[in-house]
Amino acid sequence: MAFKVLISDPLSEDGIFPLRQAEGFEIVIDTDLTPDQLKDRIKGFDALLVRSQTTVTKELLDSADQLKIIGRAGVGVDNIDLDAATEKGIIVVNAPDGNTNSAAEHTVAMMMAMARKIPQAFNSLKNNKWDRKSFLGVELKDKTLGIIGLGRIGAEVARRAKGQRMNVIAYDPFLTEEIAKKLGIEIGTVDEVLAAADFITVHTPLLKETRRMINKEAFEKMKDGVQIINCARGGIIDEDALYDAIVAGKVAGAALDVFEEEPFLDHKLLTLPEVIATPHLGASTIEAQESVAVDVSRDVVNFLTIGSVRNPVNLPSVSRDVLAKIEPFFDLTEKLGMFLSQIQNTVIDEINIQYAGELANYDVRALTRNTVKGLLKRNLGETVNDVNARLLADRYGIKINEQKTTTARGFMNLITVEVVTAKGIRKVAGTLLNGLGPRIVKVDDYVVDAIPQGHLLFIRHKDQPGAIGRVGTLLAEENINIAAMQVGRSAEGGDAIMMLTVDHHVESASVARVKEVQNIHDAKAIDL
Numbered sequence: 001m002a003f004k005v006l007i008s009d010p011l012s013e014d015g016i017f018p019l020r021q022a023e024g025f026e027i028v029i030d031t032d033l034t035p036d037q038l039k040d041r042i043k044g045f046d047a048l049l050v051r052s053q054t055t056v057t058k059e060l061l062d063s064a065d066q067l068k069i070i071g072r073a074g075v076g077v078d079n080i081d082l083d084a085a086t087e088k089g090i091i092v093v094n095a096p097d098g099n100t101n102s103a104a105e106h107t108v109a110m111m112m113a114m115a116r117k118i119p120q121a122f123n124s125l126k127n128n129k130w131d132r133k134s135f136l137g138v139e140l141k142d143k144t145l146g147i148i149g150l151g152r153i154g155a156e157v158a159r160r161a162k163g164q165r166m167n168v169i170a171y172d173p174f175l176t177e178e179i180a181k182k183l184g185i186e187i188g189t190v191d192e193v194l195a196a197a198d199f200i201t202v203h204t205p206l207l208k209e210t211r212r213m214i215n216k217e218a219f220e221k222m223k224d225g226v227q228i229i230n231c232a233r234g235g236i237i238d239e240d241a242l243y244d245a246i247v248a249g250k251v252a253g254a255a256l257d258v259f260e261e262e263p264f265l266d267h268k269l270l271t272l273p274e275v276i277a278t279p280h281l282g283a284s285t286i287e288a289q290e291s292v293a294v295d296v297s298r299d300v301v302n303f304l305t306i307g308s309v310r311n312p313v314n315l316p317s318v319s320r321d322v323l324a325k326i327e328p329f330f331d332l333t334e335k336l337g338m339f340l341s342q343i344q345n346t347v348i349d350e351i352n353i354q355y356a357g358e359l360a361n362y363d364v365r366a367l368t369r370n371t372v373k374g375l376l377k378r379n380l381g382e383t384v385n386d387v388n389a390r391l392l393a394d395r396y397g398i399k400i401n402e403q404k405t406t407t408a409r410g411f412m413n414l415i416t417v418e419v420v421t422a423k424g425i426r427k428v429a430g431t432l433l434n435g436l437g438p439r440i441v442k443v444d445d446y447v448v449d450a451i452p453q454g455h456l457l458f459i460r461h462k463d464q465p466g467a468i469g470r471v472g473t474l475l476a477e478e479n480i481n482i483a484a485m486q487v488g489r490s491a492e493g494g495d496a497i498m499m500l501t502v503d504h505h506v507e508s509a510s511v512a513r514v515k516e517v518q519n520i521h522d523a524k525a526i527d528l
């Protein structure tokens with residue numbers, strides 16, 4: 001099967017080699033589409049690769065009939081409607097590390113260019129003026145740089161600022177004493193950073209909390225003559241407040257790579273001589289572009305071919321080590337969910353999943369999602385996947401509980417899935433048998449040994465002579481071949497079950513005939 005990938009923003013040709021090399025991938029590059037054209041173009045594509053130019057709206061996603069993955073060749077995903085993507089079961093991946101260095105270098109370049117008024121001086125020279133008086137700068141040495149947001153880029157900027165012999169004070173909700181000590185910087189509150197800094201640079205994502213966090217009140221807390229850098233996201237700094245603060249002489253310089261509205265050709269901040277700017281070039285280096293394109297291309301190929309990704313944005317990521325331990329259980333957990341959903345029809349209130357044995361030592365959330373996906377699939381079909389399984393369960397008011405225990409009662413690992421409904425509890429347990437693969441080992445309280453694959457007939461009956469024989473005869477009449485059979489009972493003459501592996505799907509008419517057999521309480525056809 002061929003996978004179709006649409007690239008709607010300019011990406012490094014060298015960086016997309018994982019897509020070019022992958023077998024069965026058709027790549028279309030179309031970077032000049034209007035939003036309306038893109039809505040039409042997206043139909044039939046399995047993957048969309050973007051940078052920050054393409055705005056991925058709910059409307060665009062609504063018109064995407066095949067889309068499974070969006071790759072953002074960069075960090076910020078504020079151009080993508082993540083809620084809409086999650087809702088539609090579309091995974092979003094980004095490339096969080098590939099442009100860190102470039103963005104940090106650009107930030108430092110902007111700070112130095114601003115401190116020494118290099119763009120203004122160059123501009124004057126280009127206009128045939130040899131002016132040595134208007135461009136008196138300041139040194140960085142011994143000045144204090146305030147960093148708000150000390151993630152990947154913020155930390156790299158801090159390292160470089162130390163190299164410029166600056167003092168650094170930073171605020172980040174996750175900044176520990178240990179990290180600060182390692183970087184040789186001071187930790188401050190936002191207000192302390194604002195008050196102490198000669199230069200302030202922001203490196204947070206644009207979030208509800210960070211939108212316009214550098215506003216009129218924040219400028220009032222700063223030193224006179226402070227200089228501001230934003231190479232993170234437009235909107236973190238209130239542009240009107242910045243304009244006023246510069247005009248009032250409070251802010252001596254601003255170096256901006258990003259803006260509230262992009263792209264633009266005319267901006268009132270650019271009328272001020274104190275402002276230098278670049279058109280969102282933080283990640284625009286050959287190295288960064290190649291690196292981010294490689295990262296997202298790999299994730300797109302891996303996701304579409306083997307279902308795994310390294311940098312999911314709307315799914316918790318699983319480390320490589322943990323993935324190696326839990327990956328063999330993916331198929332089993334989905335099948336356990338599918339099995340349970342077919343032996344019972346009542347509205348599910350709660351799903352309890354117990355991981356017993358070695359698995360209890362790992363982060364098994366990916367297995368839980370997979371189990372829930374298996375359970376919901378029967379009614380929600382292919383619209384449910386790993387991305388939206390938990391969200392859909394939430395929406396239907398289904399509580400999900402994950403329990404772990406290291407004792408697995410004779411098994412290396414045992415996964416027990418239980419659904420709680422108004423009619424009671426139904427459960428199924430499964431394991432991986434060394435060298436033999438997945439097995440269902442318990443259904444409700446009956447011990448069985450069935451391969452969770454293909455077509456099964458699950459029968460509840462009374463443990464009486466002849467019940468098994470009569471079912472066998474009836475299935476022969478229906479031309480249904482039995483490949484394997486398991487029986488289990490609570491007590492001699494009590495309730496019992498039969499698990500038959502058959503060669504084909506059992507039609508509902510045949511199931512109805514089985515139910516009429518003497519001493520048979522119930523029968524269900526199961527397809528796994």
Ligand SMILES: NC(=O)c1ccc[n+]([C@@H]2O[C@H](COP(=O)([O-])OP(=O)(O)OC[C@H]3O[C@@H](n4cnc5c(N)ncnc54)[C@H](O)[C@@H]3O)[C@@H](O)[C@H]2O)c1
Binds near residue numbers: 096174233
């Ligand atoms: N100009 C460009 O071309 C360019 C290039 C790359 C990244 N970026 C942008 O740079 C920003 C940082 O990227 P990163 O890779 O360092 O991200 P990151 O996730 O590694 O770091 C972001 C940090 O911000 C912190 N943070 C969140 N809310 C905060 C708050 N209210 N106050 C203080 N800190 C807060 C987080 O704790 C985190 O440590 C993002 O907005 C990204 O989109 C821009």
Ligand SMILES: O=C(O)[C@H](O)COP(=O)(O)O
Binds near residue numbers: 073077099280281
């Ligand atoms: O968030 C990012 O990675 C940067 O803003 C880079 O955006 P770009 O890929 O559009 O240059």
